[in-house]
Amino acid sequence: MKNTKILLSLFIFASVLFFAGPMITHAQYGGGGGGFIPVPVPPIPHADVNNDGVINEYDFSILMSQWGQTGNNLSGDINHDGVVNEYDLSILMADWS
Numbered sequence: 001m002k003n004t005k006i007l008l009s010l011f012i013f014a015s016v017l018f019f020a021g022p023m024i025t026h027a028q029y030g031g032g033g034g035g036f037i038p039v040p041v042p043p044i045p046h047a048d049v050n051n052d053g054v055i056n057e058y059d060f061s062i063l064m065s066q067w068g069q070t071g072n073n074l075s076g077d078i079n080h081d082g083v084v085n086e087y088d089l090s091i092l093m094a095d096w097s
């Protein structure tokens, strides 16, 4: 029951990031005028579950689809401890683009 509450609050947090994300990204470009400001490309964080260069809702959904699974070849097992759980989710949240 306690885990369910933690999961629910993390999910709400992720949802807020999902909806706030585009606004934050837009703000980086100064809101118009045609000036594209190049942003240095950061190294790919290891929480990039699907290896597309960004940590976003796709990585989150992969992690959720593997939630609770155990094994050696799980892409959602970000900390490589053999299980997909809240520790992997917390790394993903910390690295969220």
Ligand SMILES: [Ca+2]
Pocket (backbone or CB within 6 Å): 048, 049, 050, 051, 052, 053, 054, 055, 056, 058, 059
């Ligand atoms: Ca990704």
Ligand SMILES: [Ca+2]
Pocket (backbone or CB within 6 Å): 076, 077, 078, 079, 080, 081, 082, 083, 084, 085, 087, 088
């Ligand atoms: Ca793990």
